[in-house]
Amino acid sequence: MVLDSSPKLNRVFHALAHPARRAILRSLCDGERNLSELASPLKMSFPAASKHVRVLERAKLVRRRVVGRTHLCRIEGKPLVEAEQWLEAYRRHWERNFLRLDALLDQMKAEERDQPRGHPNR
Amino acid sequence: MVLDSSPKLNRVFHALAHPARRAILRSLCDGERNLSELASPLKMSFPAASKHVRVLERAKLVRRRVVGRTHLCRIEGKPLVEAEQWLEAYRRHWERNFLRLDALLDQMKAEERDQPRGHPNR
DNA sequence: TGTATATTTAACCAGATGGTTTTAGACAGC
């Protein structure tokens, strides 16, 4: 199981937790965009949008390339894939243990049926 | 593409962004736990841990069942699966468009080779 | 050189977050 206290995961999930940042990623799915292009559909001031891009950069979800006076951003897939894999591993672990729990419950019920009064704790 | 402004996603990703909350989910992977059991390994006060559980509840990642004076929590898989599917859809969209972009670049290079000076804008 | 454009930085603000300690409430068991 992946280390839970990973600052990388903190930053990635935090970055994904804001709709404006997800919208920015959505734009970047269609290719490189500069900050103005990213900010214009966002119903907030330019500096606010710029801050959101920074959050995405800190999470390594976006990489910036300065060309003259424009800052071109592109999506960086790796952390997205890592987050997905973390979630998948998590779900698998959880499902596996819930299957085990179901099996245990079945077994306990069977034992209860065969030899009653054997009171199980937990 | 899933609606980006979904408050559900906001809550789920925000819940996943804190290591203590991921640790709580990790504990719950092994089955039901009460609040004391969840709080004890967390190196913080009980009320702090209790607040984290509430955040997980608001994100529907955890469901609580009150039995006498103990509150039993269990993991709720659906939002986790939904977040995973959102990430997967996202990645697919992004990969698909980057493939398109690659193809477009190849095409542009070919045209540039065949009829030079046809300067394409974006 | 002067002007317009793209972006950052600074200063500020309200509200959320994450933690604490203390107090209170509900229930189990003697």
Added chain:
DNA sequence: GCTGTCTAAAACCATCTGGTTAAATATACA
């Protein structure tokens, strides 16, 4: 009924978040 245990609620605090406006910086262009 008393006592101990599990949990919630309140009050408080520092810091972070997400937004604003205004000023500064850097670059393109005429």
